[in-house]
Amino acid sequence: MAHDDASVKDSHGASDARATVRAIATLSGGLDSILAAAIVKRAGIDVLGLHVRHLFSAHPTDGGDPIALAANAAGIPLRVLDLGEEHLEIVRHPRHGVGAGMNPCIDCRIFVLRAAKRVMDEEGGQFVITGEVLGQRPMSQHRQALDIVARESGLGERLFRPLSAALLPEALPVRQGWIRLEDLPQIHGRSRHEQLALARELGLEHVPPAAGGCLLVEKVYAARLRDAFAHVGADALSKEGFELLGVGRQFRLSERVKLIVGRDEKENDRLEEHLAGRIAIRPQDVVGPTALVEGDPDKATLALAAALVARYCDRGDRERLAMAVGAPPDECVLEVAPLAADDPRIAAWRIG
Numbered sequence: 001m002a003h004d005d006a007s008v009k010d011s012h013g014a015s016d017a018r019a020t021v022r023a024i025a026t027l028s029g030g031l032d033s034i035l036a037a038a039i040v041k042r043a044g045i046d047v048l049g050l051h052v053r054h055l056f057s058a059h060p061t062d063g064g065d066p067i068a069l070a071a072n073a074a075g076i077p078l079r080v081l082d083l084g085e086e087h088l089e090i091v092r093h094p095r096h097g098v099g100a101g102m103n104p105c106i107d108c109r110i111f112v113l114r115a116a117k118r119v120m121d122e123e124g125g126q127f128v129i130t131g132e133v134l135g136q137r138p139m140s141q142h143r144q145a146l147d148i149v150a151r152e153s154g155l156g157e158r159l160f161r162p163l164s165a166a167l168l169p170e171a172l173p174v175r176q177g178w179i180r181l182e183d184l185p186q187i188h189g190r191s192r193h194e195q196l197a198l199a200r201e202l203g204l205e206h207v208p209p210a211a212g213g214c215l216l217v218e219k220v221y222a223a224r225l226r227d228a229f230a231h232v233g234a235d236a237l238s239k240e241g242f243e244l245l246g247v248g249r250q251f252r253l254s255e256r257v258k259l260i261v262g263r264d265e266k267e268n269d270r271l272e273e274h275l276a277g278r279i280a281i282r283p284q285d286v287v288g289p290t291a292l293v294e295g296d297p298d299k300a301t302l303a304l305a306a307a308l309v310a311r312y313c314d315r316g317d318r319e320r321l322a323m324a325v326g327a328p329p330d331e332c333v334l335e336v337a338p339l340a341a342d343d344p345r346i347a348a349w350r351i352g
Helices: 031-042 066-073 084-092 105-123 143-152 193-201 219-231 239-244 265-272 299-310 344-349
Strands: 022-026 046-053 078-082 127-129 249-254 257-261 279-283 291-295 321-325 332-336
Touching: 022 031, 022 105, 031 046, 031 066, 031 127, 031 193, 046 066, 046 105, 066 078, 078 105, 084 105, 084 239, 105 127, 105 143, 219 249, 249 299, 249 344, 257 299, 279 299, 291 299, 299 321, 299 332
Parallel strands: 022 046, 022 127, 046 078
Antiparallel strands: 249 257, 257 291, 279 291, 279 321, 321 332
C-alpha cells in the first residue's frame, strides 16, 4: 500500500500530515523491539510489524507465538517473512565476525534490515524501527556497530532507534518533525529497569523476555556448529544438517564419524525423519533411543557407536544387548556390551 508522496513530509518536503507516515518495525520477540514499535505508534505513526523468521529464530511455545501475541497486545499488525535459506549464508560466512557463540549479530541485523527496507518500499513506508539500545550488547550495539548497520542495510537516516534516539545522530523521523525527541526515552546500557517501567506506562501487561532467543548464542548448539564446520565444512553443511545440530546427544567418535542419540520419543521421531544418507541404530528387545551415525564409519566404529547407544537403553540386568544397525535389506544386528556410564570416553566424545 503506497502513500501519495505529496502528503508526507520527508526529505523532499511536503505536508506534515502525521497520519500518512508509515513505519516498519522489526520485531524479534524481545521486549525492546515491541517497546520501540509501541512508542512510535503512540506518536501517531502507522506502524507495521515485521518478523524475519530464520532457522535460529525463537519458536512458538504452547502458549502461542510470542511475537504475534506481543504485536497483538500493542495493536500492531504483523507480517512474517521466512528467509531461512538465505539467512544460512551469513551464518556460514559472516563478514563482521561472531559473538561468544556462533552468532554473527552485526551481519544478522544487516540481513534483517535489508529485508525491512524491501518491505518499507513495498508498503510505501518512510522509515524502519528497531529496538536497539546503545551500549546494551558489546558486539552489535556499540556506536560503531550501529553506524555500520545503518550504512550497510541501505537505510541510513531512515533507520530509527527510538529507545536511544536522543543519544544518537538525528534520524529522519525527528528531523522531519514526525516524532519529538522530548517524547522519547534516553535508554543506554544493559539494565532493563527503564524498559520495564516503559512497558507498564504503555500498558503492555505480558512483558516478553529481554531478547527473542537465538540458537546461535547457546553454548551447546554453538559447539556443535563449530564441530560441523570443522569436519563437514561451512558450505557443505545443509539446512537439514543445521537442523539436526539441535537434536539429541551428539558425539564425535572420530574425525570421520559423528553419532546422534535421541533423548526422548519426540527426538527419536525426528531422527527417523532424517535417515537418508545416515546409518540408524535401534535397540531390538529393550526400550531405548533411536540413533544416527553420520560420516564414514568402519565396522569397529559402528560397534562402538552401538555400545554407546546401548548405554542409554533400559536394559535391566542384561550384560549384552542386540542393536539393529542400518536399514533393510542391509540391516545387521550386533550384540554389544553397553558402555559404562562413567566411561571417560563418553565425556571426551561429547560435543558441547
